[in-house]
Amino acid sequence: MHMNPGDMAPPAAVSDDVPAPRVVLFDFDGVLLHGDAFYLFVRSRYERSWLRKLLVLPCLPWLLLQLPFSRRRTAHTLVHVALFGMGESRYRTQAQAFAVELVQHSRRFNRDALRQLRRHQQAGDRVIVVTGCEHALVGGILEQLGLGDVELLASRLRPTWAGMRTGFHNIGTNKLKALTGHGVTAWQLAYSDSLMDAPMLKPADEPVLVNGTPKLCMKMDAALGRVVGRVEWN
Numbered sequence: 001m002h003m004n005p006g007d008m009a010p011p012a013a014v015s016d017d018v019p020a021p022r023v024v025l026f027d028f029d030g031v032l033l034h035g036d037a038f039y040l041f042v043r044s045r046y047e048r049s050w051l052r053k054l055l056v057l058p059c060l061p062w063l064l065l066q067l068p069f070s071r072r073r074t075a076h077t078l079v080h081v082a083l084f085g086m087g088e089s090r091y092r093t094q095a096q097a098f099a100v101e102l103v104q105h106s107r108r109f110n111r112d113a114l115r116q117l118r119r120h121q122q123a124g125d126r127v128i129v130v131t132g133c134e135h136a137l138v139g140g141i142l143e144q145l146g147l148g149d150v151e152l153l154a155s156r157l158r159p160t161w162a163g164m165r166t167g168f169h170n171i172g173t174n175k176l177k178a179l180t181g182h183g184v185t186a187w188q189l190a191y192s193d194s195l196m197d198a199p200m201l202k203p204a205d206e207p208v209l210v211n212g213t214p215k216l217c218m219k220m221d222a223a224l225g226r227v228v229g230r231v232e233w234n
Contacts, residue, residue: 005189021126024185025179025200028138028154030193031210031233032113034103035132037141038155040081041098045082052082076166082166083157091157091164112233113191113210114145120189121150123131127189128153128208130179130200153178175200189233198223 016052029036046052050229085092102108119129128151131138135154142150153175158167170178176199190197190204193211201224206228209220220228
């Protein structure tokens with residue numbers, strides 16, 4: 001049977017619509033790491049230098065006076081003394097060395113959380129670590145863990161004549177500013193262990209609280225206005 005080309009139905013259109021990868025956010029301290037990486041770094045600075053212990057002595061009266069009212073100011077003072085006289089290049093070298101040392105103590109890391117992060121990578125999700133930890137330090141740790149390709153939004157120090165000082169602190173609503181500046185306006189999952197991350201968890205389709213106590217779970221539910229997902233990871 002002869003068919004006129006004009007009688008042939010046009011080929012079905014091939015859709016170019018490819019679903020965008022899911023965006024998945026991970027906090028670092030308390031989620032991927034048991035504890036606070038920058039605190040551990042600063043503590044090691046004091047443990048290894050008697051000079052830094054001496055430098056903090058004149059600050060003790062002021063620190064004791066401030067402690068009941070502002071833990072943040074007290075912490076900033078201790079950080080500034082720990083980094084006194086340290087330039088940006090030297091800081092990066094020290095942070096990298098500490099990252100290598102920290103990863104050697106694998107018990108400090110949450111194996112379940114790391115496995116879950118890698119599952120998201122394998123599924124084609126876009127994984128972003130959004131953390132209050134300092135950028136060079138947490139970047140070095142992720143690299144040592146074999147996760148150097150993970151996108152990272154973190155706190156930043158700034159160089160001054162007296163050494164490295166606190167700059168952009170990526171906590172609370174600042175995490176939303178960092179995400180917006182990174183071009184991320186929506187995310188499907190977000191993992192955190194802290195009530196301070198309520199601003200980051202609230203817009204997520206699936207907010208997940210990691211190792212939350214019953215009291216923290218209740219507070220997070222109230223902050224988000226819905227029941228948050230829960231996981232127990234080791």
